[in-house]
Amino acid sequence: xxxxxxxxxxxxxxxxxxxxxxxxxxxxxxxxxxxxxxxxxxxxxxxxxxxxxxxxxxxxxxxxxxxxxxxxxxxxxxxxxxxxxxxxxxxxxxxxxxxxxxxxxxxxxxxxxxxxxxxxxxxxxxxxxxxxxxxxxxxxxxxxxxxxxxxxxxxxxxxxxxxxxxxxxxxxxxxxxxxxxxxxxxxxxxxxxxxxxxxxxxxxxxxxxxxxxxxxxxxxxxxxxxxxxxxxxxxxxxxxxxxxxxxxxxxxxxxxxxxxxxxxxxx
Numbered sequence: 001x002x003x004x005x006x007x008x009x010x011x012x013x014x015x016x017x018x019x020x021x022x023x024x025x026x027x028x029x030x031x032x033x034x035x036x037x038x039x040x041x042x043x044x045x046x047x048x049x050x051x052x053x054x055x056x057x058x059x060x061x062x063x064x065x066x067x068x069x070x071x072x073x074x075x076x077x078x079x080x081x082x083x084x085x086x087x088x089x090x091x092x093x094x095x096x097x098x099x100x101x102x103x104x105x106x107x108x109x110x111x112x113x114x115x116x117x118x119x120x121x122x123x124x125x126x127x128x129x130x131x132x133x134x135x136x137x138x139x140x141x142x143x144x145x146x147x148x149x150x151x152x153x154x155x156x157x158x159x160x161x162x163x164x165x166x167x168x169x170x171x172x173x174x175x176x177x178x179x180x181x182x183x184x185x186x187x188x189x190x191x192x193x194x195x196x197x198x199x200x201x202x203x204x205x206x207x208x209x210x211x212x213x214x215x216x217x218x219x220x221x222x223x224x225x226x227x228x229x230x231x232x233x234x235x236x237x238x239x240x241x242x243x244x245x246x247x248x249x250x251x252x253x254x255x256x257x258x259x260x261x262x263x264x265x266x267x
Contacts, residue, residue: 005158008100011092013110015124016084017077021045026076029066038063046087057153061086061143068138072131081126082135085111086143090154093147097155099248101147108139162230166223 021029025045032038042048042062048055065086069079088111093104116132118125127135143150 005098006096008096008098008103010103011107011110013107013114015114015121016088016111017081017115017124017126020084020087021080023076026080029079030076035063038066042066046083054154057150058090061090064142072134074131078126078131081115085115086139089139089143090150093150094154097151097158099245101144101248104147105144108136108144112136160234162234164226164230
């Protein structure tokens with residue numbers, strides 16, 4: 001399983017006419033009238049192969065887009081382009097579990113501009129200004145407003161696992177091997193010295209064992225102290241992150257409301 005987390009990035013808008021849905025596919029979609037048949041057709045055309053509930057949520061998004069196009073009396077080219085626009089915005093959103101609402105909002109505006117201004121080969125005037133404005137309102141109400149819900153469903157949850165490694169006493173390496181080229185008399189002398197050292201070391205063995213136990217107790221206390229301090233720091237960081245996320249959501253919602261045009265115009 002790939003655990004790489006993508007960093008939020010900016011997206012480049014490009015023409016999406018007939019990118020995901022061909023003219024023949026649009027004829028099939030126009031012939032379907034019931035919601036279940038429309039879901040099956042869109043699932044086949046767009047290749048939606050996801051487990052539930054992801055599959056149902058994504059098909060519901062595409063079905064609502066098709067119904068919106070029918071209400072606005074969009075032609076096949078406009079419907080195909082709008083479905084690809086919604087699909088691209090969704091893919092940009094679920095590319096990373098991190099917050100990329102600013103990038104998705106700019107990408108949405110760039111895509112609509114790319115299909116509303118005649119500047120070939122970079123953009124075409126597929127939608128008029130009024131149609132583009134109506135599409136922007138629809139996307140804001142039906143997708144960007146529920147941005148975090150889609151991200152929660154389609155992206156993995158990120159958790160921070162903290163591992164602590166303690167380094168202290170170095171392990172003693174194995175004793176050096178005896179050199180076969182040393183004379184026998186020298187070897188006997190070394191053995192006598194080793195026996196003498198063994199008798200001396202037996203007297204200090206108890207003292208050394210006591211010191212090691214005290215050092216082990218000190219290391220355990222230090223580990224507990226570090227874990228307690230790290231736990232307190234993690235709780236503080238988690239609280240700050242929660243406050244930052246709530247502030248970002250509030251700012252994003254206010255920006256969406258400010259971007260919507262005034263609906264109380266002339267009747």
